[in-house]
Amino acid sequence: MRGKKSPEHLEKVISNLKKINLEGFSPEVRARITKGMVDFNIKTKGKKVVFTNIETPEVLTFVSIRDAALKMDISRRQINKYILSKEPWGKYKISFID
16 A cells, blocks of 8 residues: 555554554563573674783683673773783783684
């Protein structure tokens, strides 16, 4: 149907859209979708970061700069700074995994 739509047709379309928005996904399905999106983004977009202890053979690997920053209590900016300068951060050498 081209051109101007009848008022009845528009009311039917609006009614159908309201039904879709009201029903939507259940909270469980929304949580699974969100978790899947987060996991996908971490695995595909994050740069893996390695903290190597220069005193012991300890090696800590993180899936992203954000993950490393949160777990090691260091800012993302500092992580980038120490990677670029190749200077140790405390007892750790920080690098990316390619």
